[in-house]
Amino acid sequence: MSxxxxxxxxxxxxxxxxxDETGDDRLFMEISKTIGAASQTLEEAFLTDVxxxxxERKAREHLNRRLKQHRAGAGGA
Structure with a gap:
């Protein structure tokens, strides 16, 4: 890893x-602007990472909801 x-x-x-702690779901955009002022390359890598x-978080939430629905329909088995 570089x-x-x-x-x-x-x-x-x-x-x-x-x-998560602050509840500010756009904080990453504010941070990216700060990074971008010094390094566009790091800004792009940071934005990709976030x-x-x-x-991945949204996908896990969806998966967990589907599993919960399935298990509830299957009598909790």
Missing amino acids: TLDKLAAQLGEDVMKAM RVRLA
Whole structure:
């Protein structure tokens, strides 16, 4: 993993935690503007990381809902 990828992933993880704590679901956009002022390359890697994390989170939520519905319909089995 390159330095760029490591930094983007670490920052992405930290920003996701901060978004959860603060309830600010657009914080990543504010942070990306700050990054972009210094490095467009890091900004793009960061945004990709956060978008992938957000997509994975939505997919897991959907999966969990479907499993819950299935299990409720199957008598909890």
